[in-house]
Amino acid sequence: MIGIRESRPEDGGRVVEIWRNAVDATHDFLLSEDRLAIDEMVCGFLPQAALLLAVDASDYPLAFMLIDNGHMQALFVDPACRGTGIGAALVRHGLGLHPRMTTDVNEQNAQAIGFYEKLGFTRTGRSPFDDQGRPYPLIHLEYQAGLSAPAAKA
Template sequence: MVVIRHSSPDDGERVIEIWRDAVDATHDFLSPKDRSAIDEMVCGFLPAAPLWLAVDFNDRPIAFMLIDGGHMEALFVDPEVRGQGVGAALVRHGLSLQPTMTTDVNEQNDQAVGFYERLGFTRTGRSPLDGQGRPYPLIHLRYQG
């Protein structure tokens, strides 16, 4: 059973660990230089961000989601529990708060695009660059139910 709760400052180190492991498992399209720059940026804000966490029976975070103004900015799942419904549980929680939630996903991350489409998200557009102007196209998605 997955429990979902707000993050606290004590969760910061574990959240970074989840982010790094998940990116290493799913974002092989990133150049080493971009991966390093993104890591530095993420380490600067993620530990203090208002996250929703999925935690195990020991209250250890196993995934996290960041929603800002109805837009899911981030969803990352520990690769050890990937495919077990943890990410879907977080998304369903987010949808209970923001029923028309939007998100963006890297076009090169086919598994993530499929994941969101299976949950009822539809494509609303595409950008040739990511949010930092890097050459990683984004697919824009909106939940349609």
Template sequence: MIRIRLSTPADGDRAVEIWRAAVDATHHFLTPEDRIAIEEEVKGFLPLAPLWLAVDAGDRPLAFMLLDGSSMEALFVDPVHRGQGVGKALVEHAIALHGAITTEVNEQNDQAVGFYKRIGFVPTGRSEHDGQGRPYPLIHLRFQPQN
């Protein structure tokens, strides 16, 4: 059973572990230098961020999501738990909170692009660079509930 809850400072190390494992499994397009630099940024920010966690029956985090209003700024699932509805449960939680939500995904992350399209996100635009100006194109996506 998956439960969704807000993170606490005690969850910080686990969130970084999830991020690291998920990125290593899906972000093969990053240069080694960028991968190291991004991890340093993440380690400084993620443990203190207000995350929504998907946790198992033992309260162990399996995935996390960062929301900024109706913008989903991050969604990372431990690769061991991919394909089990964990990411979808977090997205459904965001939709329950905000209705229409938006996100961005690295264009080169085919698995994530496919996931978002399968659950009802539609592309609304594209950027040539990521939010830090690196040469990793982003696809802008929007989910709106069907009426």
């Protein structure tokens, strides 16, 4: 059984581990120097960030989501749990809090774009650079109410 809860200070190390494992599994387009710079930045803020965690029956974090003012800044799932519905469950939980949620996805991450589009997000634009000005284009997405999202797998 999967639960969703807010993060606590003691979750910081596990959250960084999930982030690193997920990025290594899905972001092979990053240059190594960019990956290291992003890692340093993430380690500086992620452990203290207010996150929503998907946890197993033992309260062990398997995935996390960061939402800021209705914009999903991050959704990362432990690669061992990909395809189990955990990410979709977190997104649906977030949509319950922010029905017009937006997010940005690296254009090179086609699987993530497909994931969000399946959940009812539509493309609203594109930026040629990421938020730090690096040459990783972003696709801007917004949830469109009325488009069906798959049922929860928990």
